């Protein structure tokens with residue numbers, strides 16, 4: 483299959499740079515909504531069929547393959563079976579954790595996380611949150627999910643101001659996402675995580691694919707990296723839930739299935755060279 487062309491000049495130049503010198507390229511991927519289709523229960527997430535095989539193919543050609551996720555690194559690794567990908571780096575908790583060569587490295591979470599852990603269930607009860615509201619305790623952060631309520635958007639609207647107030651009291655930040663609001667430590671985002679990794683790996687070109695609001699800082703980092711001479715391509719795994727990411731992307735693919743196809747096309751294009 484011919485490769486789909488990014489809609490921007492910068493995106494086309496970056497794809498060309500990846501194909502011309504793949505050993506210097508870094509490709510990084512969000513997990514939920516990008517490598518894994520969205521499902522009602524986050525504990526049952528699984529990669530789109532065949533997409534991890536595409537990463538395995540690319541790992542033999544590209545300099546660096548990474549996953550940058552809001553999940554704990556070991557959760558993404560387990561759900562995704564990502565340790566099949568040779569040399570993969572998994573940056574968890576928006577970059578606060580790193581899994582590499584079988585080991586997770588992370589600093590201790592700030593005390594505000596324990597405060598939220600003790601107060602959040604009481605708060606949710608006191609607000610009479612609808613049935614299906616679910617707290618995901620991720621260790622370094624807590625996320626309140628509404629996807630399994632009768633009206634997920636309305637539930638988020640009810641909860642949002644109260645969660646913001648709790649986050650502020652705990653010294654944490656609020657991270658909104660697809661039918662979820664997360665309370666997490668300050669000081670790191672996917673943009674900083676991606677930039678630091680590009681520097682560390684001395685990458686000559688970067689590709690980043692994501693689907694949610696938490697991926698926009700990584701898209702901004704790609705834009706900044708271009709000004710320093712590193713060509714960059716942003717890919718949106720699109721959904722009707724978040725349209726801002728498609729607006730910011732050089733290339734839009736229809737969800738994780740579309741990304742799997744695109745990665746297969748990239749591997750084919752590399753094999754033709």
Ligand SMILES: O=P(O)(O)OC[C@H]1O[C@H](O[C@H]2O[C@H](CO)[C@@H](O)[C@H](O)[C@H]2O)[C@H](O)[C@@H](O)[C@@H]1O
Pocket residue numbers: 512513514515519520521522523524527550551552553618620625627629659660661662664694696
């Ligand atoms: O950075 P990501 O890898 O995209 O992680 C972001 C959040 O993903 C998960 O929630 C999302 O996916 C769930 C499973 O498909 C879905 O049920 C939920 O509605 C989505 O928001 C995860 O549970 C969160 O902890 C991550 O922060």
